[in-house]
Amino acid sequence: MSKRQIPVVVLAGFLGSGKTTLLNQLLKHSGGNRIGVVVNDFGAIEIDAMSVAGQVGSTVSLGNGCLCCAVDGSELDAYLEKLTRPSVGLDVIVIEASGLAEPQELVRMLLASDNPNIVYGGLVEVVDAAEFDATRERHPEIERHLALADLVVLNKTDRVDVGALPGLRASVEGFADGAAVVESTYGRIDPELLFDGKPKGERFGQLSFDDLPEGDLPDGDLPDELSDDLTDELTGDLPGDDAPDEGGLRGEHRHVHLHAAYDSVSFASGVALHPRRLLDFLDGRPEGLYRIKGFVDFGPYDPRNRYTLHAVGRVLRFYPEPWPRDAEHGTQLVLIGSGVDGPALRTALEHCRDDQPQDAGLEEVMWGILRYVDEREPEPEPQAESLEPESAD
Numbered sequence: 265m266s267k268r269q270i271p272v273v274v275l276a277g278f279l280g281s282g283k284t285t286l287l288n289q290l291l292k293h294s295g296g297n298r299i300g301v302v303v304n305d306f307g308a309i310e311i312d313a314m315s316v317a318g319q320v321g322s323t324v325s326l327g328n329g330c331l332c333c334a335v336d337g338s339e340l341d342a343y344l345e346k347l348t349r350p351s352v353g354l355d356v357i358v359i360e361a362s363g364l365a366e367p368q369e370l371v372r373m374l375l376a377s378d379n380p381n382i383v384y385g386g387l388v389e390v391v392d393a394a395e396f397d398a399t400r401e402r403h404p405e406i407e408r409h410l411a412l413a414d415l416v417v418l419n420k421t422d423r424v425d426v427g428a429l430p431g432l433r434a435s436v437e438g439f440a441d442g443a444a445v446v447e448s449t450y451g452r453i454d455p456e457l458l459f460d461g462k463p464k465g466e467r468f469g470q471l472s473f474d475d476l477p478e479g480d481l482p483d484g485d486l487p488d489e490l491s492d493d494l495t496d497e498l499t500g501d502l503p504g505d506d507a508p509d510e511g512g513l514r515g516e517h518r519h520v521h522l523h524a525a526y527d528s529v530s531f532a533s534g535v536a537l538h539p540r541r542l543l544d545f546l547d548g549r550p551e552g553l554y555r556i557k558g559f560v561d562f563g564p565y566d567p568r569n570r571y572t573l574h575a576v577g578r579v580l581r582f583y584p585e586p587w588p589r590d591a592e593h594g595t596q597l598v599l600i601g602s603g604v605d606g607p608a609l610r611t612a613l614e615h616c617r618d619d620q621p622q623d624a625g626l627e628e629v630m631w632g633i634l635r636y637v638d639e640r641e642p643e644p645e646p647q648a649e650s651l652e653p654e655s656a657d
């Protein structure tokens with residue numbers, strides 16, 4: 265009797281494009297589908313894993329470092345093995361890649377997996393509409409990612425002039441090589457696009473090893489010493505199927521990865537941060553510091569709420585929400601940037617700590633922060649009841 269294989273969808277997209285937001289939308293409006301989630305954070309503190317709704321149960325976290333650099337994908341295989349046990353009863357698994365992952369490496373791992381219970385379900389690439397041109401200029405690799413996508417979600421259209429949207433969409437479609445492009449705000453897409461329904465007449469879930477070399481880095485873009493190796497790899501040298509090449513180009517140096525140019529800095533503090541000091545830090549953040557995310561504790565300045573902080577490029581937002589019951593109060597931040605001075609950033613954040621609050625209770629201390637407060641994205645009408653996931657074990 266043939267068993268139904270569980271589709272595994274890769275959710276990719278550059279830093280801050282809206283992957284976690286989209287994933288949370290899917291989880292809330294799953295239409296009765298049971299979704300397993302694998303989250304891959306780039307920083308040492310697993311902010312994404314903590315930000316996924318219903319994170320207990322069928323969510324597993326592959327933290328600290330891009331999954332695309334796992335040489336043989338064995339860690340991923342181990343998690344997929346757990347998630348695909350019949351007792352878990354999942355209909356679909358979504359892997360949220362880090363914002364710097366190379367999607368083709370993840371796709372390759374899935375295609376190479378010998379887990380008989382899964383089938384590769386396609387690559388969804390999330391694009392920040394407002395940042396698309398700037399990101400592409402800095403990282404032309406994005407064009408390559410779009411070419412591999414089965415579905416492109418042009419997200420944050422609310423941040424783009426209505427008049428500019430058709431041109432932007434046409435540009436994205438030009439790179440997307442026939443894949444469906446859907447526009448969204450706050451990741452609100454029809455969940456059917458990922459589950460049963462595939463965009464009619466368009467490519468979805470058809471990628472195979474043969475497709476992966478296409479649109480990948482041409483030799484000319486690579487340093488000479490890397491190009492032969494990459495060509496080998498793209499022409500069928502599957503991850504893990506030859507002897508490790510210690511000290512050679514295998515693993516982290518073998519392919520040119522987007523995240524090679526980025527560093528992450530993690531900062532945690534049990535001492536509350538002073539709102540004004542943090543704001544000064546954020547106002548003066550260096551240009552290369554593209555992404556900041558995490559949770560901030562302003563202690564006595566707002567004892568009821570924790571503040572989720574998101575900076576994407578120059579956009580800064582705080583989202584206050586009551587501290588979860590029993591949550592230990594504290595600040596946890598991940599900062600991701602290119603050409604940034606990690607120790608200096610950490611020192612600057614340490615200076616934001618407020619050991620002896622002098623002006624606690626003075627409302628105006630929070631005013632600066634409140635200028636950046638965004639209401640949580642408005643909820644659309646519920647489309648279906650959500651389903652509480654079971655434990656993966």
Ligand SMILES: Nc1nc2c(ncn2[C@@H]2O[C@H](COP(=O)(O)OP(=O)(O)OP(=O)(O)O)[C@@H](O)[C@H]2O)c(=O)[nH]1
Pocket residue numbers: 277278279280281282283284285286312362363364419420421422423448449450451555557574576581
């Ligand atoms: N204006 C606007 N903001 C959005 C939209 N979608 C997401 N955001 C915001 O963009 C920020 C980043 O969103 P995330 O979902 O965390 O992005 P991500 O791709 O998971 O980020 P990384 O995992 O760091 O790569 C958050 O502040 C979101 O609320 C949108 O459609 N419009």
